[in-house]
Amino acid sequence: MKKISPMEVGERIRSVRGNKTQTEFAKALGVKKQNYISRYERGRIPSPDLLVRIAQMGRVSTDWLLTGKQGRAGTATTRGVQGRGTTRQDIRKKA
Template identity: 45%
Template sequence: MGDLDVGRRIRQVRRSLGFTQAQFAAKIGTGKVSVARYEAGRIPRADILDAIALEGSVTVDWILRGDKAAKSAERRRTSVDTDLPPLLRRLATLLEQNGVKLSNLPPGYKARYQQRADELIGRVGRELQEYVKLLNSQYRLHENR
């Protein structure tokens, strides 16, 4: 495992998310200087590797081993679990079509994604309710004219 290769993959994750080093550092729970060091080849602690993998929808194995990990993961790839709610399965399918593979996540990650999906669904649901209220009030105003 080349440390510079690990650094390149960490940089690739950060850039794919569109984050500056400072933004990425805040997301993964470390400082900007640490992110710069990781991208220069320093190997992060296990908890930071876990956070990077989670944010980037990749595995720690891929960060550390690259294509070798991706090839072995493809061989053992299974479809997204059927116990996931239909909306999350659809989201997982869309993500996989865009190169983000949720089916290769280590145990525990799916629960985190489920929680995030539930939060997103809740937020979108509240925003949708507000939008419907706004449309209804606009409709009532129009009817009263």
């Protein structure tokens, strides 16, 4: 299993953001402060709920956001994080 690199997660979040400013991206995600997006892009791991929203916005899987690997059969699965009530500790255990 691939270890989760917070900096690589940040790079993938940045790629999902695309041409949007951090402020526009934060607003689209329902995040109150733009500086939170900056923190995530610099390596802080977002909450599981926010990871799901970012994945949905980018039409990618949460697996891809966390590890860079596609979900099963290239699908954009977010059920694992959302459906189980995954905690940050669960995400870190994936590493």
